[in-house]
Amino acid sequence: MKIWTRRAAAVMIAAVLALTASACAPGGSGAGENFLRVGTTSLVDSLNPFVSDSDYSSVLYQYVYPHLTEYDENLEIVPSFAESWESSEDGKTWTFTTVADQQWSDGKPLTARDVAFTANMIVEHQAGPTGILAGWVAHLQTAEAIDDTTVVFHYESPVANVLTQVQALHILPEHIWAPLAQGDGSEITTFDNAAPIVSGGPFIMEKYEKDQLMMFSGNENWYGTKPKIDGFGFQFFANDDAMVSALKSGQVDMIGQMTPPTAVQTLKDAGMTVETGPSVTIKNVIINTNPDKPEHRELLVPEVRQALEYAIDRSEIVDQTYLGHAAPGGALLSPATGFANESISGLPFDIAAANSILDGLGYARGADGIRVADGVPMKYELVFPTEESGSGDRAFQTMQRGWEEIGVLVEQRKMDPDAAWDAITAPDNQYLEYDIAMWNWTPPVEPDFILSTLTCGSWGNNSDSGYCNPRYDELYAAQAIELDEAKRRAIIDEMQQIIFDDRPYIVYVNPQVIEAHSPQWTGFVLSPLVGSINNLSTQTLTSVERVAS
Structure with missing residues (x-):
């Protein structure tokens, strides 16, 4: 986000x-x-x-730290600090040969030893201060610097996306970060890394x-x-x-x-x-699906979330908010990633269908036209980070009108992004207090990261929905080690279908890069x-x- x-x-x-x-x-x-x-x-x-x-x-x-690989203009992985690489037959050992005779901007040697240090530091402290970047070393046991230009990554199992993982792995100067990684590594996250950054x-x-x-x-x-x-x-x-x-x-x-x-x-x-x-960005409505949330528990009913989606007029948002510079959303992964489940499209705008669902659940309208669920009006505050202002405001207004037509009142609660994140995760990363939010993801092209944000293990790190589904987690683990591309894509398609059906996210548009x-x-x-x-x-x-x- x-x-x-x-x-x-x-x-x-x-x-x-x-x-x-x-x-x-x-x-x-x-x-x-x-x-x-x-x-x-x-x-x-x-x-x-x-x-x-x-x-x-x-x-x-990306511009101040080295990376073993990067993408070219065709979104193909190409060498960067790694001049070449090779994998063992079992896919569990990867050897990278790095550029020789290099220096950091402060004149200290830049070598394969910095690569090994960075990867090992993240692995060692992934349950704590380095957790936010742990996805880039998933399944890594250890990294070993054989010499100044050779680093070997040893994995516990074959990994499907090693070269895209290391594209996102920022290689940090060991002489700066090693003192911070001592003990429990708590100094890692308190380090300012102030300018000028050693580059x-x-x-x-x-x-x-x-x-x-x-x-x-x-x-x-x-x-x-x-x-x-x-x-x-x-x-x-x-x-x-x-x-x-x-x-x-x-x-x-x-x-x-x-x-x-x-x-x-x-x-x-x-x-x-x-x-x-085309853009990998998804614009989404987020619905708190934590089963322990104490209030507005009707939002835990899948049919309620389905009704909310039926009341979103994606065509109006695309035409009037984005002036055609977007496409209706649906799947978790944008088509620009190359991994979107093409069988998924967002539900059509259908107020009658939404009303039928809510009528069937017994949520009758009160005198003010707002439905009542379990004795409580279906009135919600929507957490809205100010970075979504502009097009996000106009999209919300379209949604708000649609939701009013089905007897659901949603009021926008604007706050700066830090406050919005605190509101979503409150209290103490338990996801107990908020009901609905709007935000976006602009994830890497490789889908592993955004898939990870909806796992049970992402609570307290990148989760914004309180979502937890053991079956989804099983599939997430499976896709990470599936080396057959077609089989991996089939697993990822199934994961997207689960998210679409469960609706912790309602992806309303895929905007263009402008x-x-x-x-x-x-x-x-x-x-x-x-x-x-x-x-x-x-x-x-x-x-x-x-x-x-």
């Missing part, structure tokens, strides 16, 4: 000016015209990879002002393709309108995947280059994961350049 906090527009405008001035200042992190200024409304929630949960935190790690990627994060700006310079020690720019910066905006205005006025050069559909034509009219494409940039820049490589500047690949920020005049 994207985590960010709203700030006053005036603060953001001041920060834009600060970013522009820094980019042009002699000796600053930027280098005048060869510094790319990027606007976004998606904030960085932490600089510590074991704490953060936001999209742009992951983008940060092994193409850029060094030099400056960070929370919720305002983040600036990067090139890393001379980077082992890969040298960037054509001297540096780049993120400018964080309070709202879409301010971000779009900054691009049109030339205060920023590019705005990322949070570009609103309503701005597309205006940006084109202003001469900006607008690019769209981003825009000044025609003075070229070389952007669009991705289904948060656009060109993403956590799949270093390609955009190593290939982007100013158009020759």
